[in-house]
Amino acid sequence: MNGNTHTQRISDVNQLFLKKTLDIICGKWRLFIIFQLSEQDRRYGELRRMIPDVSEKVLIQELKALVELGVLQKKSYNEVPPRVEYGLTEKTRTILPVLNQIMVIGHTFLAP
Amino acid sequence: MNGNTHTQRISDVNQLFLKKTLDIICGKWRLFIIFQLSEQDRRYGELRRMIPDVSEKVLIQELKALVELGVLQKKSYNEVPPRVEYGLTEKTRTILPVLNQIMVIGHTFLAP
Numbered sequence: 001m002n003g004n005t006h007t008q009r010i011s012d013v014n015q016l017f018l019k020k021t022l023d024i025i026c027g028k029w030r031l032f033i034i035f036q037l038s039e040q041d042r043r044y045g046e047l048r049r050m051i052p053d054v055s056e057k058v059l060i061q062e063l064k065a066l067v068e069l070g071v072l073q074k075k076s077y078n079e080v081p082p083r084v085e086y087g088l089t090e091k092t093r094t095i096l097p098v099l100n101q102i103m104v105i106g107h108t109f110l111a112p
Numbered sequence: 113m114n115g116n117t118h119t120q121r122i123s124d125v126n127q128l129f130l131k132k133t134l135d136i137i138c139g140k141w142r143l144f145i146i147f148q149l150s151e152q153d154r155r156y157g158e159l160r161r162m163i164p165d166v167s168e169k170v171l172i173q174e175l176k177a178l179v180e181l182g183v184l185q186k187k188s189y190n191e192v193p194p195r196v197e198y199g200l201t202e203k204t205r206t207i208l209p210v211l212n213q214i215m216v217i218g219h220t221f222l223a224p
Contacts, residue, residue, distance in 0.1 A: 017218035018143055024217055026138035031130055070221060095217050102214070105136055105207050106129030109182060 024071055029054050029062045031099065034071065034088065038096060041075065041087035136183055141166050141174050143211065146183065146200065150208060153187065153199035 025031055029051060036042065036050045048059060063086060066072040071092050077083040088096075137143055141163060148154065148162045160171060175198060178184040183204050189195040200208075 014215065015144075017215045017222065020218035020221050021214055022138065022140070022143070022218075024221060025214075026134065028134070031134070032127075091220050095220050098213050098216050101210050102133055102137075103126065103129045104210055106132035106134075108203050108207050109132050109136060110129065 024066075024069055025099070025102065027062060027065070029058065030066060030071075031102070033059075033062060033066060034092065034096075034099060037072065037086060037088050041085040043083065043085050047086065136178075136181055137211070137214065139174060139177070141170065142178060142183075143214070145171075145174060145178060145198075146204065146211060149184065149198060149200050153197040155195065155197050159198065 032051055032054075033047065036047060042050070044059075044063070047063075048054075048056070051059065054062075063072065063074075067074055067086075070089055072086050073089050075085050075087060077085070144163055144166075145159065148159060154162070156171075156175070159175075160166075160168070163171065166174075175184065175186075179186055179198075182201055184198050185201050187197050187199060189197070
């Protein structure tokens, strides 16, 4: 009996989309960081205060990863003293409604 | 200067929702498994064939975790030979539309 007659495998393309999705939202602090930047750009020090439970090392590492993924952009302003802020990219803005919806999952499973 | 005048921390309740959400969808194979069960219940052997890249040990471990989280239910049928199938719980069915939307994230970031 051929298993394929009864089962359907996820397509390679969908696997790719899913992998990328998980890269972006998984990781303990990624969604936290994105939500904190949804209203306005923030400096590193502000983010530190907004997410006090994260260690300095991990926050720096997560910000770097999110910039590399194209989720965040780092903007440097030529001021004295120099100012650097993190903000959401245009792509991230387009998926914000989906990211907000994601919270529904936890809400559903924590309901009695 | 008080940092709180400029920054707003995620509420403890939202942190809880987010943590639960990540428990459910993160983990390399969790969403894969949920999607594979969205149309019908499946036996362990069928799931193995549908997700051939996952090792036996990891699949068993992920199925167990998803049952404990209330995402999947294990149904035993009193037949000869005994039949055991995995299926989505009612709560998981209610969040399926959100889970389907999640793929949009990967799609957006893989687009040029």
